[in-house]
Every structure is written in C-alpha cells, then in structure tokens.
Amino acid sequence: GESVGLHLPTLSVQEGDNSIINCAYSNSASDYFIWYKQESGKGPQFIIDIRSNMDKRQGQRVTVLLNKTVKHLSLQIAATQPGDSAVYFCAEKVAAGNKLTFGGGTRVLVKP
Amino acid sequence: DTEVTQTPKHLVMGMTNKKSLKCEQHMGHRAMYWYKQKAKKPPELMFVYSYEKLSINESVPSRFSPECPNSSLLNLHLHALQPEDSALYLCASSQVHLVPGAYEQYFGPGTRLTVT
Numbered sequence: 036g037e038s039v040g041l042h043l044p045t046l047s048v049q050e051g052d053n054s055i056i057n058c059a060y061s062n063s064a065s066d067y068f069i070w071y072k073q074e075s076g077k078g079p080q081f082i083i084d085i086r087s088n089m090d091k092r093q094g095q096r097v098t099v100l101l102n103k104t105v106k107h108l109s110l111q112i113a114a115t116q117p118g119d120s121a122v123y124f125c126a127e128k129v130a131a132g133n134k135l136t137f138g139g140g141t142r143v144l145v146k147p
Numbered sequence: 148d149t150e151v152t153q154t155p156k157h158l159v160m161g162m163t164n165k166k167s168l169k170c171e172q173h174m175g176h177r178a179m180y181w182y183k184q185k186a187k188k189p190p191e192l193m194f195v196y197s198y199e200k201l202s203i204n205e206s207v208p209s210r211f212s213p214e215c216p217n218s219s220l221l222n223l224h225l226h227a228l229q230p231e232d233s234a235l236y237l238c239a240s241s242q243v244h245l246v247p248g249a250y251e252q253y254f255g256p257g258t259r260l261t262v263t
Contacts, residue, residue: 043187067250069251069252071254076256077256077257078151078237078239078254078255078256078257079190079237079254080254081251081252081253084251124189124190128250132202132203133178133180133195133197133202133203133241133243133244133250134192134195134203135192135252136192137189137190137191138189139188139189140187140188140189
C-alpha cells in the first residue's frame with residue numbers, strides 16, 4: 036500500500052504483482068509528460084513519455100495513462116521485479132520552452 | 148552514445164573555496180541543464196542553455212556561475228557556497244524544441260557536493 040509522511044511516499048509491492056504510481060500535475064497548459072526512474076546514487080533515467088494529445092501509451096512492461104480532465108498521470112508497471120525498486124518521478128513540460136517541472140516522487144519497494 | 152558524463156562524482160569544499168563541476172555529452176544536443184537535488188526531493192531546475200546561450204536562470208544565487216564553452220560541455224563554477232548548498236548536482240541534455248512537442252532529457256549521474 037501507500038504511505039505518506041515525513042519521507043517520500045512509498046509503494047510496497049510483491050514481486051510479480053503490478054504496480055501503479057500516481058501523479059497529480061499542476062499546469063493545465065502542460066503538453067508533454069515524462070516518467071523517470073532514479074536508483075540510489077544515480078541520475079534520473081527515462082522510462083516513458085506521453086504527449087497531451089494522447090491518453091495512453093505503452094512500453095515494455097510499462098503503461099502511462101493521462102487524464103487531462105483531472106490533471107492526473109499514472110505509471111503502471113507489469114510483473115514488478117526487484118530491479119524496479121527505485122524512486123519514480125513524473126515531470127511535466129509547458130508547451131513553450133524546454134523547462135521540465137518534476138513532481139514529488141514515489142519510492143517503490145519490491146518485496147521478494 | 149546516449150551518455151551524459153559528470154565530474155567529479157564527489158566533491159567536498161569549504162565555504163571559501165572555488166571549484167567547478169563539469170558535464171559532457173556527445174549526442175549532438177543543443178540544450179543543456181543544471182539541476183540541484185536535495186535528499187528525498189525531486190530535481191530542481193537551476194539553469195538552461197540553448198545553443199550555448201543561457202536561456203533560463205531560475206533565480207539562482209550568484210555564487211553559482213554556469214558556463215557553456217561549446218555545444219558538448221557545460222560547467223558550473225562554485226564560489227563562497229553555504230552548507231545548505233550541499234546536494235546532488237545533476238546535468239542533463241536534450242534536443243532544443245522550439246515548438247510544442249515531445250522531447251526527453253538525458254541525465255548524468257550527478258556530482259555529490261558537500262560544503263563544510
């Protein structure tokens with residue numbers, strides 16, 4: 036389940052189960068969204084992106100869903116593996132310019 | 148080659164020191180970025196360079212001075228830092244998109260900076 040407190044929200048998931056990570060974005064003018072994965076001691080790594088003219092995009096074991104009505108983004112990871120343990124950030128970009136704004140992040144812990 | 152490299156990996160400096168962080172990419176990207184990341188927080192944008200010119204400065208204190216000597220290199224010069232500046236400093240690069248659309252920023256591994 037999820038927990039929110041003084042630390043990053045944490046999602047604990049059993050190995051092999053599906054994970055769903057949620058993100059509420061702030062700007063209705065944002066036209067592009069990215070999910071990044073950050074492992075301990077490393078920089079953020081691109082997972083998947085989606086443009087605002089789409090509501091779903093699938094990659095390898097990952098799916099991103101976009102609901103512009105409620106400004107909500109989610110990342111679904113199928114058959115979660117120990118290597119998926121990391122912090123996941125969503126990021127949004129407003130139409131003009133190169134600036135990405137990151138969400139707060141969710142830590143995913145995969146239990147064997 | 149989709150790699151962004153950063154040096155050094157770790158840096159400890161005193162408040163009176165001057166040091167520089169370096170970033171390099173060979174993907175032909177003409178936009179380069181500096182981010183600051185505190186523990187358990189998302190990356191926060193500091194500077195953006197487009198075509199080797201500073202295009203965004205997110206009201207960063209002048210003790211941080213960016214430099215983009217060419218299209219592959221990005222530096223961050225540090226002087227008279229404070230202990231609260233201790234953080235992970237991330238460099239990223241991307242294509243420059245002047246019209247709305249998709250783009251991806253590639254991140255380096257970061258420099259872990261400690262100011263004593």
